[in-house]
Amino acid sequence: MNNIDMKNLGLTEEFKQESKIYKDLFIGRVSSQSKNLYKVITEKGEIVAEISGKYHYNVKGISEYPAVGDFVMVDRTNNSQGNGIIHRILSRKSVFAREMAGTKEEIQIVATNIDTVFICMSLNNDYNLRRLERYLSIAWDSGAVPVIVLTKSDLCKDIEIRLNEITSIAIGVEVLVTTSTSDEGSRSLKRFLSSGKTAAFIGSSGVGKSTLINCLLGQNILDTNGIRNDDKGRHTTTRRELFILPHLGVVIDTPGMRELGIINADLTKSFSDIEELAFDCKFNDCTHKNEPNCAVQKAIKDGVISVERLESYWKLEKEAKYDGLNSKMIEKEKISDMFGSMGDKKNFRKFIKEQNRKTRR
Template structure:
């Protein structure tokens, strides 16, 4: 039987648990980690085995936004029911890292991809899927999450000029490790061992067809995930993985596979933009004006670097474009928070006026 220690439980998590749950008097809670997210229900691994978990009604009513709900990788407090056949989730331990994006479409909600991840593998195939500009967006998401980003270039056996593409990706990702691997030819696995050791959690993210499920099977040493061939014409893939699931690796690490992304809409920026474009941020520190926008200002070190060839003009263009998107997204998020706070205040005021109090069911 797997134990929670095999799934990353350590002294740090034990300390967090003891701060809140070790002295609970009314119920007997046990810790567990969400290893499968299936929408309304969660697959949870505990020291008494794997079980299905659902949210307690009282906990559900405390959630304001979609990002508050438990996600794959979270550590939760469970009260077992029916002799251990299923559990009720009563709380979530504070997260160490949160990989999130804005949900697709016009809805202004956060979607948690995975939580409590140590290393985020940003996957791109060395075929028509290869896209440096798209990787810049993934890097912003990774830096914002608190996880350590590592770029994996898969299907190296299909690329005759892998070295040049590795160099191109390295220049666009300062300070980030880039590894080319081939699961088919079993090449490059040794480069990934430092990230998948005992107790470490890694997650895979990338576009559909980039080889994430193949990577999971390769690193696990068995066929855990279904894989499909990409279309020959444009190397586009289908959503082989339809839900998020967590697996234990032979080397002791834990890996999370996630569904492929057709698009990546950034949620909000907590410094990830400057880290993903650290070369531009470094140049900007030498600009004459502290509020330089790197467009037409005199003494702009960034524009000078473009003129001398030190900085690629396309990279600066993408920086400006992404900066505008992040600013727009942050402004919308601030407005929504203000609107939500105002709505809550009015609702609370009305409740006090009626002089009644609604009790929430425990389940």
């Protein structure tokens, strides 16, 4: 069997250096999960693995378990002697996470170590600007770069109008238009893919994520279904899964999300128009509600932004516990959430170092 090109899978020198801490273990990347078992791609091939008893004992929350996209340290590279054992997760360089449905604070990791988030939204009944704002806010906060992928353009009669609406709220984000009737759309995705990079497909059920991935793979690996009577796509994908694209890195397919609860959000980027207008408000702590000389309210009266967009901003700000905070205060709130009263100085310094490294990229 030929060795797998782990560099194409996203294995960087940083991951290699970190892995040297753990002697007699092998590095691999989680490709899928089914209950308590994981598929892990190693240099020698894909194995089935489970976490060690010690690992399980030390876990404090669901987000600390391995997730698709994680680089992990395992005790073997084949299953000839039984399932492999996962002992460690290496540091995540980016995380797309959401609040789990039905809970208030439990985090569900959707995908990790991603470079690009393809936010997929169909141009038929799935079209929803407010949901798109929500996806963008989480995507920017994840550390990855969002790209909007509009699907099923053949079912839309007013594409130009919708494109104008999207570009007005997705400032600085590239927008691609695709259709399942042509492979031109999937070809446009390839310029965002390259060896060593990871892209995750995110979106509602039935928007065509699996169809796009099948086109990139060049074969029908993932099941797809047609359109329902209500013009919405049928849900097919039931779990997160990582696929290798020869010389183009990897892609991660994710199930459709009925709910997208927010843990953290980067409103500075997803609502950069409102953030920039706020600099011209009379008061630094302006809430853009009843204060005099509010630049944001003036922009609404002038038709520059919609009242719906401001209401969406307020809603996401409140969900992310940033209500009434400016950008610097939000960063402090994020750090406080992560490290409590700053007693864990080692982790705090590590966090700041990581943020500075991302900024220099």
